[in-house]
Amino acid sequence: MGIDDMDTEEGGCTTYVMYSYIKHLVHSGLEDYIVGLPRLTRLNPYVPFKTRGNASLSVVLRVDTEDEAEDYVELMQAMVDQMVKRVGKTSPGIAYVVLNDLSAVPSRLVWFYEKSVRDVVTMDLARRVAEKVNARLIGGRGVIGALASIGYLPRDATYEFIAYRGEGFERPAIEPQDVITWDSVTRPFTFLNVDGDRVLIEPHGPDPVLFGVRGDSPYHVIAMGNYLASKYGAIGWIVYLTNQGTDEHRTYMGKYVPYRNVNVVGMIINVRFDEHGHAYIELDNGMKAIAYRHLGISKEIANCVGCLVNIWGGLKPNDEGVIYIEGIRVLHDREIEIKNPRCPRCGGPMESLGKSGILRCKRCGFKDKIPRVISARNRWLIIEPRRSEYRHLMKPVERIGLEGLALYMPKPSLWIY
Ligand SMILES: [Zn+2]
Known part of the structure; x- marks a missing residue:
């Protein structure tokens, strides 16, 4: 069962509805019927109409009959009616499907999830997919994200420990030192906790979230999260x-x-900065890209005219195909470095004696006409944004090499409190 679009300007939050629902199941002695962990799925950040954070949620429940499934859905409906104020653009939706075998999630449903995370999907498409896979949709626009979330078949995944605050309870500022300490002991199994001494785990909106700790291991996010939750x-x-x-x-x-998020390869032929320090990049294939100053990567780019790069980022429709850069990888660096060789007699550093081409050893005084050493600068680097500029779906550099690890982690026995 999936849910979506329950956020309101006054501070409702879809993740809190799912938390409350599952808490209720646990209190009713139904914990063993919850399969795996509930899932938080972020959808395409570049769609024009979306909810704050664009998060949808889903949970897999073990049932013996379709009636039982309907009971679970009715309980969710009651919860949504009670918790979600239908104000402004908030248009909550629930989607569910009953399957005989969890390993046989319909491929059309998986396709719908993949399309929702990378492209634009419509209500009409959601209805057609639901009909084909025998899923039921209940409610407003939120059914789109709700349906997408039940099609989530993870190949790579991460965890988030989300702590909630009481109603009317002011969000206390988390001390940077607490986060820095926990960051250093749980790294690399938690990520994006701090940027220098700036705390990144605390949101600033009116929602009931106190903080969220993200990571590749449930045990590490729980260790860090539980400490902070009680403190x-x-x-x-x-x-x-x-x-x-x-x-x-x-x-x-x-x-x-x-x-959509696109991926282009080209050689940087020009970089221009505007008065705000945003970098405008031109590629040899005529494509254009922008790196906003706050991404913190502009300087690296200025230093890379001539580099063959792979650029990825999002495209908004109204600006003639300019890519808003999320990341850059240098595939080939045109720059070369010319250095003096070491002294062939004693290995000491050599200095140049003017234009004659003669080098002299600074240590032993040996002098000769020796060729300089030419080497490619060869930066095969990923130019990454400042840590505070990462958006939900963007993969932090420290996660490279950990992909898929989350899927091998057994479910912790205490995962909700
Ligand atoms: Zn020497």
Whole structure:
């Protein structure tokens, strides 16, 4: 069963609805019927109409009959009616499907999830897919994300420990030192906790979230999260399996399609800065890209005219195919470095004696006409954004090499409190 679009300007939050629902199941002695961890799925960040954070959620429940499944759905409906204020653009939705075999999630449903995370999907498409796979949709626009979330078949995943605060309870500022200490002992199994001494785990909106700790191991996010939850007065917490930090929204498509994340390869032929310090990049194939100053990567780019690069980022439709850069990888660096060789007699450093081409050893005084050493600068680097500029789905550099690890982690016995 999936849910979506329950956020309100006044501070409702879809993750909190799912938390409350599962808490209720646990209190009713139904914990053993919850299969795996509930899932938090972020969808395409470049779609024009979306909820705050664009998060949808889903949970897998073991049932013996369709009636039993309907009981679970009715309970969710009651919860949504009670918790979600239908104000403004908030349009909550529930989607569910009953399957005989969890390993046989319909491929059309998986396709719908993949399309929702990388492209634009409509209500009409959601209805057609639901009909084909025998899923039921209940409610408003939220059914789109709800349906997408039940099609999530993770190939790479991460965890998030989310702690909640009581109603009317002011969010206390988490001390940077607490986060820095926990970051250093749980790294690399938690990520994006701090940027220098700036705390990144605390949101700033009106939602009931106190903080969220993301990582590749449920045990590490729980160790860190549980400490902070008790220190800062959380009313409860939950661990979600998520698609955050997995780059799942990347399409690897080399052409311009609006509202999508694209992937292009080209040589940087020009970099221009505007008065705000944003970098405008031109590639030899005529494509253009922007790196905003706050990404913190502009200087690296200025230093890379002539580099063959792979650029990825999102396309908004109204600006003629300009890519908003999320990341750059240097595939080939044109720059070369010319250095003096070491002294052939004693290995000491050599200095140049003017234009004659003669080098002299600074240590032993040996002098000769020896060729300089020419080497490629060869930076095969990933130019990554500042840590505070990472968006939900973007894969942090420290996760490289940990992909898929989350799927081998057994479910912790205490995952909701
Ligand atoms: Zn020498």
